Structure formats: C-alpha cells, structure tokens
Amino acid sequence: xxxxxxxxxxxxxxxxxxxxxxxxxxxxxxxxxxxxxxxxxxxxxxxxxxxxxxxxxxxxxxxxxxxxxxxxxxxxxxxxxxxxxxxxxxxxxxxxxxxxxxxxxxxxxxxxxxxxxxxxxxxxxxxxxxxxxxxxxxxxxxxxxxxxxxxxxxxxxxxxxxxxxxxxxxxxxxxxxxxxxxxxxxxxxxxxxxxxxxxxxxxxxxxxxxxxxxxxxxx
Amino acid sequence: xxxxxxxxxxxxxxxxxxxxxxxxxxxxxxxxxxxxxxxxxxxxxxxxxxxxxxxxxxxxxxxxxxxxxxxxxxxxxxxxxxxxxxxxxxxxxxxxxxxxxxxxxxxxxxxxxxxxxxxxxxxxxxxxxxxxx
Numbered sequence: 001x002x003x004x005x006x007x008x009x010x011x012x013x014x015x016x017x018x019x020x021x022x023x024x025x026x027x028x029x030x031x032x033x034x035x036x037x038x039x040x041x042x043x044x045x046x047x048x049x050x051x052x053x054x055x056x057x058x059x060x061x062x063x064x065x066x067x068x069x070x071x072x073x074x075x076x077x078x079x080x081x082x083x084x085x086x087x088x089x090x091x092x093x094x095x096x097x098x099x100x101x102x103x104x105x106x107x108x109x110x111x112x113x114x115x116x117x118x119x120x121x122x123x124x125x126x127x128x129x130x131x132x133x134x135x136x137x138x139x140x141x142x143x144x145x146x147x148x149x150x151x152x153x154x155x156x157x158x159x160x161x162x163x164x165x166x167x168x169x170x171x172x173x174x175x176x177x178x179x180x181x182x183x184x185x186x187x188x189x190x191x192x193x194x195x196x197x198x199x200x201x202x203x204x205x206x207x208x209x210x211x212x213x214x215x216x217x218x219x
Numbered sequence: 220x221x222x223x224x225x226x227x228x229x230x231x232x233x234x235x236x237x238x239x240x241x242x243x244x245x246x247x248x249x250x251x252x253x254x255x256x257x258x259x260x261x262x263x264x265x266x267x268x269x270x271x272x273x274x275x276x277x278x279x280x281x282x283x284x285x286x287x288x289x290x291x292x293x294x295x296x297x298x299x300x301x302x303x304x305x306x307x308x309x310x311x312x313x314x315x316x317x318x319x320x321x322x323x324x325x326x327x328x329x330x331x332x333x334x335x336x337x338x339x340x341x342x343x344x345x346x347x348x349x350x351x352x
Contacts (some may be wrong), residue, residue, distance in 0.1 A: 058226045080323075080324070082323070092323075128321065128322060128323045128324065129322045129323075129324075130322065130324040197324075197327070197328050197331060198324070200327075200331070201324055201328075206323070206325065217321065217323075217326075218319070218320060218321070218322055219322060219323045
C-alpha cells in the first residue's frame with residue numbers, strides 16, 4: 001500500500017473507512033466469499049525440556065579440504081635426496097613422486113645402495129641439486145595403499161604356546177613387491193650409469209667431516 | 220721495506236668490506252685523508268673509506284675522474300682483467316669461489332679425484348724408493 005500521510009505523530013490524515021477502502025480489504029473479502037481469509041496458525045511446537053543458558057549460534061562444519069604437504073621447490077621428481085634419519089640415515093636416494101598422503105616415494109635404487117621403494121617424510125630429507133632422469137619410469141601403481149601393513153591373523157593360542165617364545169612368522173616380502181622393485185630399478189640404473197661417478201655417489205653415505213660448514217655448503 | 224703499492228689515481232683495488240665486497244675497483248680521485256672516489260665498469264661511482272680497500276699491484280693510466288667510457292677503455296688497454304686473473308691473488312679468489320659453489324655431487328667427485336691423485340703419487344714414490352734401495 002502507498003505510504004499513509006499523517007498530520008502529526010500518531011495522527012493519520014485518512015479516516016478508518018478511507019483507509020479500509022485504500023487497503024483493498026473489500027476486494028480481498030469479495031474474493032474469498034465475504035470473509036477475510038484467516039491464516040492457519042502453525043501447530044505450536046512442543047515446549048523444549050531444556051533451554052541452553054547462552055544464546056550461542058551452532059558452528060557450521062568446515063568445508064576446508066586438506067591438501068598434501070607442500071613440496072619444497074628443490075624437491076622435484078628425479079632429485080637425489082639425502083635421508084637424514086632412520087635406518088637409511090645418510091643414504092643418497094632418488095625421489096620418484098609425492099603420494100596423496102604427502103609422503104615422498106623414493107628408491108635407492110635397491111641394487112646400488114640397498115634402499116627399497118619406500119615412503120619418507122619431507123621433513124627428514126635434504127635435497128641436493130643433482131637430478132636423475134626418471135621420465136622412463138612408470139609409477140602409476142604406487143600409492144599409499146601399496147604400503148599399508150598386511151593384517152595379521154591371530155591364531156588361538158593354547159596355554160603351552162603362550163609360555164613359549166612366540167615364533168613370529170618371518171616377515172617375507174611378497175614376490176610382487178620384489179618384482180616391482182626390479183622393474184623400477186632396471187630403468188633407473190640405466191639412467192644413472194650414463195652419468196660418470198653417479199653410481200658410486202649414490203652408493204656412498206653422506207656425512208659431515210671436520211671443517212665442514214653446512215650453513216655455507218651448497219647442496 | 221719501502222712501500223710499493225700507493226693510493227693514486229688509477230690504482231686498482233679490491234673492496235674488502237661492505238655491500239660491494241669482492242669487487243675490483245679503480246681509485247679515480249681522493250676526497251680527503253680517509254676517503255677516495257672509486258669507480259668500476261659495472262657500478263655507480265661512489266666514495267669509500269681507504270680502510271675498506273685492499274690495494275693491488277695493478278695501476279692504469281687515467282686522468283682525475285674520467286668519464287665512464289674513458290675508464291672502461293683505459294681498463295681494457297691495461298688489460299686489468301687478465302692481469303688480475305693471472306696474479307696469484309686473483310687465482311686464489313677464483314678457486315675460493317669455485318669451492319664455495321660446489322654441490323654435494325661435485326664434492327664427492329673431488330674426493331674421488333684426490334684419492335686417485337694420492338694413489339698415483341704414492342705409487343710413483345714407491346717405485347722411486349725401490350729404485351734407490
């Protein structure tokens with residue numbers, strides 16, 4: 001309805017009947033058979049048993065999707081990395097690709113320095129500027145599920161066996177993993193042998209010697 | 220015991236402190252007791268304290284505060300670059316820079332080369348010792 005004019009605060013210019021006509025209530029009544037349509041009251045909700053003390057807005061769930069770890073710019077496929085911790089500390093290995101979990105997929109190659117295809121965290125790795133060509137290697141079958149632990153079936157123990165020293169089933173590497181290693185290494189070793197001294201370099205461990213200043217060395 | 224390297228116009232010096240550390244410059248004027256005006260082909264002419272300069276043996280023939288092009292031509296005529304790089308001081312600096320820029324693989328190759336050289340020397344020495352005995 002168009003705005004109502006007023007003479008003063010609280011005093012309208014138009015009378016009740018005039019306003020009734022302006023609002024068109026007569027037309028609505030005629031449309032609905034003489035009576036103004038009453039809106040149905042919504043069913044009253046049951047009184048909640050519990051009213052929280054504070055009026056707090058419920059938090060909306062986060063729509064943020066986690067990304068894999070950001071790779072350092074010095075770490076690219078084919079880079080030679082130096083492992084800084086763990087069983088293979090000091091070994092120089094070849095970086096293959098980053099997995100979806102953020103971990104780095106690396107290999108020795110196994111024939112050269114005994115490091116198998118393995119996952120490693122970027123934090124425990126130092127990148128060198130030496131690169132190996134890995135374009136001929138197919139890495140599609142390697143993902144985090146490949147490295148998941150095999151589930152052990154717990155056999156029921158008799159009382160006697162409980163007191164015997166447990167003969168753990170020797171953890172044998174399944175044959176398909178050994179074959180995968182051989183396939184990857186065949187390509188890589190060819191690329192590595194093309195560069196003089198690179199094979200011995202990858203076979204040697206890294207260490208700091210007297211007089212080395214790591215903050216002044218370029219890797 | 221007399222001095223051989225003098226602060227004079229045309230003396231080539233090495234900056235040993237500050238933003239231009241390691242740069243070869245030419246003294247083109249003397250400001251006062253402590254400062255000189257220096258210039259080099261790839262920098263803006265500026266003043267510097269003598270304490271920040273290490274004088275070299277090289278001297279070029281220029282007049283006081285020459286134009287940049289005159290300076291460059293005088294440096295080329297005197298062949299400053301090759302004189303510097305052939306001097307033992309200049310050679311040492313080049314080797315230092317090269318060693319600092321080695322990457323991990325290069326350092327490994329240097330180690331292999333040193334072992335090989337040491338082995339060759341020891342072999343020769345053993346031969347010589349055997350010849351004498």
